[in-house]
Amino acid sequence: xxxxxxxxxxxxxxxxxxxxxxxxxxxxxxxxxxxxxxxxxxxxxxxxxxxxxxxxxxxxxxxxxxxxxxxxxxxxxxxxxxxxxxxxxxxxxxxxxxxxxxxxxxxxxxxx
Numbered sequence: 001x002x003x004x005x006x007x008x009x010x011x012x013x014x015x016x017x018x019x020x021x022x023x024x025x026x027x028x029x030x031x032x033x034x035x036x037x038x039x040x041x042x043x044x045x046x047x048x049x050x051x052x053x054x055x056x057x058x059x060x061x062x063x064x065x066x067x068x069x070x071x072x073x074x075x076x077x078x079x080x081x082x083x084x085x086x087x088x089x090x091x092x093x094x095x096x097x098x099x100x101x102x103x104x105x106x107x108x109x110x111x112x
Contacts, residue, residue: 003032005105016107022047022095030092033077035107038069042104045097051091060085064102 005018006028016035023030024045030052044064047109057107076086095101 003035004022004030004107005103006032006095014109016109018105018107020101020103020105022093022101024095024098024100027094028092032090033070033072033107036069036071036111037105037107039106040069040104041066041068041102042098043102045095045099047093047094047101049085049087050092050094051088054092057087057091058085059096062103080095 003018005020006022007019008016009019010017020028022045024072029094030050041057041062041064044066046059046061048059051057068084071080072089075089078086
């Protein structure tokens, strides 16, 4: 299974940092989130979100400059903002907008 971004750019004992770029019309790889994370949207667009079996779950508009924290809760991911849909930990997304979608995603490793 693919990583949660298109390029891992940093990792230490506390965090993993990814870049994710999706061109208009591009379908990202199916991936699974195991860690809580936050995203910073560098270039927004409209994304379709697909479940683990390729079923369309929702369409979301992500605006440039935004940031959202996500928490893994069992087999679901929950956002810290009202109105964001809960999605399965395993999913993919397609950019159906006209702009290239770019984000920085920071995963938080579990600490004991």
